[in-house]
Amino acid sequence: xxxxxxxxxxxxxxxxxxxxxxxxxxxxxxxxxxxxxxxxxxxxxxxxxxxxxxxxxxxxxxxxxxxxxxxxxxxxxxxxxxxxxxxxxxxxxxxxxxxxxxxxxxxxxxxxxxxxxxxxxxxxxxxxxxxxxxxxxxxxxxxxxxxxxxxxxxxxxxxxxxxxxxxxxxxxxxxxxxxxxxxxxxxxxxxxxxxxxxxxxxxxxxxxxxxxxxxxxxxxxxxxxxxxxxxxxxxxxxxxxxxxxxxxxxxxxxxxxxxxxxxxxxxxxxxxxxxxxxxxxxxxxxxxxxxxxxxxxxxxxxxxxxxxxxxxxxxxxxxxxxxxxxxxxxxxxxxxxxxxxxxxxxxxxxxxxxxxxxxxxx
Amino acid sequence: xxxxxxxxxxxxxxxxxxxxxxxxxxxxxxxxxxxxxxxxxxxxxxxxxxxxxxxxxxxxxxxxxxxxxxxxxxxxxxxxxxxxxxxxxxxxxxxxxxxxxxxxxxxxxxxxxxxxxxxxxxxxxxxxxxxxxxxxxxxxxxxxxxxxxxxxxxxxxxxxxxxxxxxxxxxxxxxxxxxxxxxxxxxxxxxxxxxxxxxxxxxxxxxxxxxxxxxxxxxxxxxxxxxxxxxxxxxxxxxxxxxxxxxxxxxxxxxxxxxxxxxxxxxxxxxxxxxxxxxxxxxxxxxxxxxxxxxxxxxxxxxxxxxxxxxxxxxxxxxxxxxxxxxxxxxxxxxxxxxxxxxxxxxxxxxxxxxxxxxxxxxxxxxxxxxxxxxx
Numbered sequence: 001x002x003x004x005x006x007x008x009x010x011x012x013x014x015x016x017x018x019x020x021x022x023x024x025x026x027x028x029x030x031x032x033x034x035x036x037x038x039x040x041x042x043x044x045x046x047x048x049x050x051x052x053x054x055x056x057x058x059x060x061x062x063x064x065x066x067x068x069x070x071x072x073x074x075x076x077x078x079x080x081x082x083x084x085x086x087x088x089x090x091x092x093x094x095x096x097x098x099x100x101x102x103x104x105x106x107x108x109x110x111x112x113x114x115x116x117x118x119x120x121x122x123x124x125x126x127x128x129x130x131x132x133x134x135x136x137x138x139x140x141x142x143x144x145x146x147x148x149x150x151x152x153x154x155x156x157x158x159x160x161x162x163x164x165x166x167x168x169x170x171x172x173x174x175x176x177x178x179x180x181x182x183x184x185x186x187x188x189x190x191x192x193x194x195x196x197x198x199x200x201x202x203x204x205x206x207x208x209x210x211x212x213x214x215x216x217x218x219x220x221x222x223x224x225x226x227x228x229x230x231x232x233x234x235x236x237x238x239x240x241x242x243x244x245x246x247x248x249x250x251x252x253x254x255x256x257x258x259x260x261x262x263x264x265x266x267x268x269x270x271x272x273x274x275x276x277x278x279x280x281x282x283x284x285x286x287x288x289x290x291x292x293x294x295x296x297x298x299x300x301x302x303x304x305x306x307x308x309x310x311x312x313x314x315x316x317x318x319x320x321x322x323x324x325x326x327x328x329x330x331x332x333x334x335x336x337x338x339x340x341x342x343x344x345x346x347x348x349x350x351x352x353x354x355x356x357x358x359x360x361x362x
Numbered sequence: 363x364x365x366x367x368x369x370x371x372x373x374x375x376x377x378x379x380x381x382x383x384x385x386x387x388x389x390x391x392x393x394x395x396x397x398x399x400x401x402x403x404x405x406x407x408x409x410x411x412x413x414x415x416x417x418x419x420x421x422x423x424x425x426x427x428x429x430x431x432x433x434x435x436x437x438x439x440x441x442x443x444x445x446x447x448x449x450x451x452x453x454x455x456x457x458x459x460x461x462x463x464x465x466x467x468x469x470x471x472x473x474x475x476x477x478x479x480x481x482x483x484x485x486x487x488x489x490x491x492x493x494x495x496x497x498x499x500x501x502x503x504x505x506x507x508x509x510x511x512x513x514x515x516x517x518x519x520x521x522x523x524x525x526x527x528x529x530x531x532x533x534x535x536x537x538x539x540x541x542x543x544x545x546x547x548x549x550x551x552x553x554x555x556x557x558x559x560x561x562x563x564x565x566x567x568x569x570x571x572x573x574x575x576x577x578x579x580x581x582x583x584x585x586x587x588x589x590x591x592x593x594x595x596x597x598x599x600x601x602x603x604x605x606x607x608x609x610x611x612x613x614x615x616x617x618x619x620x621x622x623x624x625x626x627x628x629x630x631x632x633x634x635x636x637x638x639x640x641x642x643x644x645x646x647x648x649x650x651x652x653x654x655x656x657x658x659x660x661x662x663x664x665x666x667x668x669x670x671x672x673x674x675x676x677x678x679x680x681x682x683x684x685x686x687x688x689x690x691x692x693x694x695x696x697x698x699x700x701x702x703x704x705x706x707x708x709x710x711x712x713x714x715x716x717x718x719x720x721x722x723x724x725x726x727x728x729x730x731x732x733x734x735x736x737x738x
Binding site (some may be wrong): 179194331343350354 | 542
């Protein structure tokens with residue numbers, strides 16, 4: 001186990017097959033660490049700006065300074081009410097769900113060693129939403145306490161399915177093939193979801209926004225219901241980081257380093273299920289967040305999963321908040337669903353990733 | 363995962379039952395089993411008996427479903443009344459109206475749309491050498507829908523403008539997808555992935571267009587987006603039919619080239635085909651076919667993907683079965699439309715929803731089988 005910890009600290013060296021003493025990177029270790037801390041601070045600043053924008057922009061703008069003051073000293077004015085009744089809950093929701101989606105993407109990418117893995121692209125969100133829609137159609141009840149469990153069930157089935165497609169079997173599956181399988185699954189599941197929704201229009205009257213992914217009008221009740229599960233998922237992800245670091249060397253090497261491969265896989269899928277199921281139950285299927293966020297995080301801090309997860313939490317929050325701000329201002333005074341904006345900015349990112357000559361396996 | 367056709371090429375002939383999903387693979391025909399030849403003087407026609415049998419069955423199926431669609435409905439019509447309406451001797455003018463001006467154009471529209479989508483899917487799957495390379499997966503359908511939506515939302519255009527918009531959208535999307543995925547030579551799988559990304563972006567753009575539309579146009583846009591044969595009129599059907607006839611002629615002209623290109627561009631060139639030119643012509647034709655279908659009925663998903671797959675499974679043919687794909691597409695759309703009309707009667711579902719869910723189930727089953735075989 002000690003060597004695993006050592007590797008967890010220096011996965012980059014281990015991957016280059018260099019013994020820990022030798023210098024491999026152009027940046028010496030202390031500089032590398034300092035860069036990571038700088039990135040962390042930078043991302044925090046970006047996140048803070050996103051929170052401020054989210055409080056300030058909307059169908060009725062509140063000046064940044066005024067929003068800041070009203071946040072701590074509510075004065076009963078219209079602006080203050082809007083801020084505390086609408087914008088603050090919405091921002092909380094985006095923070096929680098965004099972190100879940102970002103880390104779920106990072107977990108999937110690390111487990112499948114595939115930079116194209118994303119809960120949206122691989123159909124996990126679609127599985128969760130199909131299960132939710134089915135449960136609402138069958139029981140006629142739209143309570144999050146009931147359909148949250150269906151969301152977990154759907155997400156679990158979809159993640160196991162995708163993982164079997166992607167990682168089982170004799171030959172190593174290329175990133176491309178896994179992505180194609182995921183896209184096929186997710187297209188199929190969303191078509192089924194659409195069918196159920198269109199066939200039960202009355203039941204889904206209040207669900208229309210949810211189907212495309214929306215943060216509008218989500219109550220604290222919903223937030224508090226999903227919060228424990230997302231927190232559990234995030235903790236699980238952090239606890240799994242060292243094992244995933246070792247598995248990044250390949251299953252065989254990971255096993256020889258003392259990692260219980262099967263347990264790691266099961267726990268990772270559990271964490272992904274918790275995060276995606278809860279996020280989808282809360283705001284509907286939103287894709288492409290988990291694709292871009294881990295990619296950016298790796299670009300900033302390298303391949304150490306512990307850092308990648310921490311940064312994915314922050315970047316996921318910021319990404320979703322910015323998407324939500326754009327969704328609010330792009331068709332003022334109306335607003336569109338955040339899922340649409342997430343696809344609008346995330347899908348070109350996917351194209352750019354795919355266009356690179358060779359998609360490297362992680 | 364759906365198999366890569368290229369990897370299968372070495373195993374011609376030996377591939378057993380149900381293993382002929384991929385494009386351009388199958389029997390070499392050296393055995394000559396299961397084939398018949400008709401000779402009339404200098405003209406000879408060779409065909410596969412199984413394929414012919416399947417096609418006859420498909421035609422019968424289409425006729426049966428069409429007849430059922432004429433008879434079944436909220437307003438019940440008997441067989442005699444249908445016959446009388448066809449002869450123009452119906453006593454009840456309401457019956458004649460329902461048969462000739464409501465149900466029949468709808469059925470014909472379904473047949474045309476299905477055939478166009480089936481052929482378009484078969485063309486793209488062959489040209490991209492990839493069973494997933496059909497226009498609904500690689501985003502062309504979404505692009506055509508974007509074009510049509512722009513016409514509806516921004517210009518409030520009519521039928522012809524809608525068709526032109528869909529064609530323009532489809533062509534631009536294809537140019538974009540190919541341009542972005544071209545990297546020294548044939549794009550292969552990158553084409554599909556880039557297409558998926560572009561498709562997702564355009565899907566978001568479509569939702570945005572619907573939200574931004576003024577109220578009257580938005581209703582029309584939402585209705586159209588679901589994909590429905592509901593409002594088909596003879597005028598639209600005639601227009602689409604005429605264009606599709608021209609496109610069918612183009613496909614016949616290039617049919618031989620397509621067959622050669624299924625074995626790769628190099629082989630095609632050796633066989634005397636101008637591969638690049640044929641590819642461009644066929645691609646343009648495929649996009650036109652798909653766009654015409656979309657402008658008539660809205661985006662009807664998965665038919666272009668599933669019809670060529672199914673026909674290959676059933677007939678176990680080599681190469682591309684264009685006629686079979688057309689018939690299979692028609693059968694799929696016409697029967698899905700009947701299901702869509704009746705399953706929640708008197709409420710009507712959009713046909714696109716039915717094809718979407720059926721196609722989705724088919725795709726999942728396909729992937730599951732593929733996975734099980736890979737495990738073995």
